[in-house]
Amino acid sequence: MKKRTSGKSPGSKRLQNAEQLWPLRFTLNGRKVQARVKPTQTLLDFLRLELELTGTKGACLEGECGSCYVLVDGRPMNSCLVLAPQVQDRKVLTIEGVSRGDKPDVIQQKFIECGAVQCGYCTPGLIMAAEALLARNPRPTREEFRGTSAGAQATTRYCALSKRQRTRWG
Amino acid sequence: MHSAYAGEMWYIATVFFQPKTLAEALQHKADLRQGGIFIAGGTDLVVLMNHGKEAPEHLIDLSHIQSLTEIRPRDGLIELGGNVTFAQCARLPVQCLSQAALSVGGPGIREIGTLAGNLATASPAGDGSTALLALDAELELRTARGMRRLRLTDFFLDYRKTALRPDEMITKVFIPANYQTAWAKAGKRGAVNISVAAAAAALTPERRVRIALASVAPTPIRCNGAEEFLSITGLNRESILRATELVQVEVKPITDHRASADYKVHLSSVLVRRVLERLASL
Numbered sequence: 494m495k496k497r498t499s500g501k502s503p504g505s506k507r508l509q510n511a512e513q514l515w516p517l518r519f520t521l522n523g524r525k526v527q528a529r530v531k532p533t534q535t536l537l538d539f540l541r542l543e544l545e546l547t548g549t550k551g552a553c554l555e556g557e558c559g560s561c562y563v564l565v566d567g568r569p570m571n572s573c574l575v576l577a578p579q580v581q582d583r584k585v586l587t588i589e590g591v592s593r594g595d596k597p598d599v600i601q602q603k604f605i606e607c608g609a610v611q612c613g614y615c616t617p618g619l620i621m622a623a624e625a626l627l628a629r630n631p632r633p634t635r636e637e638f639r640g641t642s643a644g645a646q647a648t649t650r651y652c653a654l655s656k657r658q659r660t661r662w663g
Numbered sequence: 664m665h666s667a668y669a670g671e672m673w674y675i676a677t678v679f680f681q682p683k684t685l686a687e688a689l690q691h692k693a694d695l696r697q698g699g700i701f702i703a704g705g706t707d708l709v710v711l712m713n714h715g716k717e718a719p720e721h722l723i724d725l726s727h728i729q730s731l732t733e734i735r736p737r738d739g740l741i742e743l744g745g746n747v748t749f750a751q752c753a754r755l756p757v758q759c760l761s762q763a764a765l766s767v768g769g770p771g772i773r774e775i776g777t778l779a780g781n782l783a784t785a786s787p788a789g790d791g792s793t794a795l796l797a798l799d800a801e802l803e804l805r806t807a808r809g810m811r812r813l814r815l816t817d818f819f820l821d822y823r824k825t826a827l828r829p830d831e832m833i834t835k836v837f838i839p840a841n842y843q844t845a846w847a848k849a850g851k852r853g854a855v856n857i858s859v860a861a862a863a864a865a866l867t868p869e870r871r872v873r874i875a876l877a878s879v880a881p882t883p884i885r886c887n888g889a890e891e892f893l894s895i896t897g898l899n900r901e902s903i904l905r906a907t908e909l910v911q912v913e914v915k916p917i918t919d920h921r922a923s924a925d926y927k928v929h930l931s932s933v934l935v936r937r938v939l940e941r942l943a944s945l
Contacts, residue, residue: 513676513677513678513679515679515681531676531677532677532678532679532722533677533679533712533718533719533722535709535713554710554713554714555710555713555714556706556710556768556769556771556772556775556855557855559769559771559855562771565774568750568774569770569771569774570771570774570775571769571771571772571775573709573713574704574705574706574709574710574771574772574775575705575709575775576679576702576705576709576722576724578679578681578724579681579705579724579726581681581727582727622770622771625770626770
């Protein structure tokens with residue numbers, strides 16, 4: 494958030510509004526969640542910092558890398574670009590909601606069998622992208638996978654993870 | 664809450680509105696005068712906020728206004744609501760717009776980012792804006808007090824400057840359904856790709872040609888000289904070659920981290936040749 498440089502006093506009108514927290518209601522991995530959130534907090538930060546669901550990763554924070562993918566009403570979205578209050582009344586699915594207890598779902602199992610990881614950091618994002626693609630199109634052709642759907646992110650993804658970001662996100 | 668005192672600086676809190684109707688959103692904007700910022704997808708604004716370059720005082724979130732997400736055919740036109748996303752555009756039967764939409768970002772960005780947001784940001788590299796420019800799109804701009812229609816050719820004024828007034832919102836985009844169109848884009852990689860240059864072309868039922876280019880001027884531009892030349896000669900091999908030469912004179916690219924100005928001039932003529940050949944089925 495931008496730091497304020499002008500000499501306005503804390504009693505100004507702008508700061509009197511400062512206590513506003515947004516009463517957020519949404520469905521997360523099948524459960525109803527209610528929380529009061531900072532309206533400028535991204536969904537990614539809200540999931541990781543407030544709800545401590547750290548499966549969803551953040552790296553570039555500008556919609557390039559896709560490691561923060563979650564499904565909102567079944568559609569893949571970069572959670573670093575969605576503000577938490579924007580998912581009001583929506584259904585959010587994160588990587589934590591994909592598996593059934595300790596049992597990985599089909600896509601996770603295939604990722605394990607194929608060793609489909611590089612450093613592994615963005616794997617939750619890749620799995621969410623694959624979930625979104627296969628939910629809409631259960632038998633995509635190679636071309637559809639590469640060019641027109643979630644696969645574009647998955648196959649030609651570029652890794653935005655610098656050392657600084659790894660340190661920040663742990 | 665985030666008005667915590669940190670050394671010499673004060674952190675500013677943001678007041679958030681989430682109107683359910685267009686009228687409420689416009690009224691909020693009018694009440695706040697300059698202070699309120701509309702956020703639709705937020706793919707530009709939230710990046711700036713994440714990097715500490717923007718701290719809006721009041722955000723008016725448009726993501727829960729149902730009426731803005733609709734696509735409707737109307738009088739030979741297609742009416743797109745302001746919240747229509749690139750993912751929705753990618754499923755339209757208008758080739759240059761659907762392909763342009765499909766070339767924007769990744770699947771996640773396309774589900775979040777909106778066409779009206781692309782116009783309002785007015786990036787010279789706006790793929791959606793460029794496709795709409797070739798389509799002779801018309802905009803509906805609303806304030807709490809009234810509404811006006813504006814041709815997209817009159818919308819972009821200068822680098823990231825538009826004819827949008829401070830309290831106005833882009834509520835609808837109208838595009839023709841019966842133009843024959845084509846799209847070509849050159850970027851640095853296969854996905855999540857910003858245009859080094861991109862071209863859209865359309866052929867009207869009266870056989871007039873429209874050509875628009877991205878990333879080769881301070882705004883997305885139309886190539887009027889080449890268009891006029893082609894409307895006289897018609898589309899054939901020689902006229903297309905001559906038109907690509909005219910295009911080279913009309914573009915005003917700058918050298919940046921994506922490519923040199925010279926290369927972008929060359930690229931514009933190549934992309935224009937490709938889209939025109941496709942229109943002419945050569």
